[in-house]
Amino acid sequence: MTAPKKVVLAYSGGLDTSIILKWLQTEYGCEVITFTADLGQGEELDPARKKAEMLGIKPENIHIVDVREEFVRDFVFPMFRANALYEGLYLLGTSIARPLISKHLVDLAHAHGADAVAHGATGKGNDQVRFELSAYALDPSIRVIAPWREWKLSSRTKLLEFAEQNQIPIAKDKRGEAPFSVDANLLHTSSEGRVLEDPSVEFPNYVLQRVVPVEQTPDVAEMVEITFEAGDAVAINGEAMSPATLLTRLNELGGKHGIGVLDLVENRFVGMKSRGVYETPGGTILLEAHRGIEQITLDAGAGHLKDSIMPRYAELIYNGFWFSPEREMLQALIDKSQEHVTGTVRVKLYKGRASTVARWSDHSLYSEKHVTFEEDAGAYDQKDAEGFIRLNALRLKLIATRNARVKG
Secondary structure (H helix, E strand, C coil), X not given: CCCCCEEEEECCCCHHHHHHHHHHHHHHCCEEEEEEXXXXXXXXXXXXXXXXXXXXXXXXXXXXEECHHHHHHHHHHHHHHCCCCECCXXXXXXHHHHHHHHHHHHHHHHHHCCCEEECCXXXXXXXXXXXXXXXXXXXXXXXXXXXXXXXCCCCHHHHHHHHHHCCCCCCHHHCCCCCCEEEECCCCEEEECHHHCCCCCCCCHHHCCCCCCHHHCCCCCEEEEEEEECCEEEEECCEECCHHHHHHHHHHHHHHCCCCEEEEEXXXXXXXXXXXXXXXXXXXXXXXXXXXXXXXXXCHHHHHHHHHHHHHHHHHHHHCCCCCHHHHHHHHHHHHHCCCCCEEEEEEEECCEEEEEEEECCCCCCCHHHHCCXXXXXXXXXXXXXHHHHHHHHHHXXXXXXXXXXXX
């Protein structure tokens, strides 16, 4: 295969992607354009610009883009309308960021006339699949370069040797084995590897990045009110906020109260199991509140159908099929269900838990006069239930009669 002339690299500024940047230059002799996404990971990104410049990247080829609002508005919120949980627990914080990054990589490739994009995901994980499926869905002719599947730098020692040979700065703590690997964005932090690889050993508290250990949380509960419009959160305690600002505030509240820590052994799409510790404080509160407002605004048929497709929807995101037609079809169904999911939910935050304690809405389907244990003034005739039960029991009675006949 011919060498690419221009490559757009997903670049964090860290050691691994800096090595990849240099490797692309030396291996292919190509021009490299870098893309660094500000996803709310909480790190200073200017060093990424300086390191890229040091490695010979032209200033006009260095792109550091604040995508926090786009991330929450166009990716996180649509996913939360579905109450998506992978394997019943995981809020998909890493998974949902990858299609956004791929979208920007492909857009920059078009803008710069590049013939390839590159990422730093390893050949063992899910991210390689997510990056590449998204890129091919957006541009079927794009070439994707995955150095971890191509190069011979198969160990940390060889990576460090390559860095030293090419004058790539190595942080002192990178010379030893890192205790674990962290990926972060505005929705969550993900910690994997090293001290977390044995699932029979409880993770140490120092793994936690943004959530206070529950033993150290306040002894007094805190209430927060979240307002929704058509399925999306729009305000906290009556104050209207942008999507990214709102999630940032929920992260602060949830982190303080030890909310949103998940220790999970999951099934990777590539076939192996892996153990990760995820911190999703704001997302955990948001999911609880969204469920709370749906309880009074969503019809039973619509809600149960939505819940039945949720595992499939979550699996599509986890496996990298955000831009697939089936995900878009499911999204259309989910979004239709959210037309009346409008109102406010009060959530209690205490000792690692977020619990709905009140919810109200002008779009509510809840009818107190129908469920009251007091006089209902004719709102519901209890005698109607007899025929309802008889009709639903008919097939069960026929089955039981048949079974008794056959046994006899």
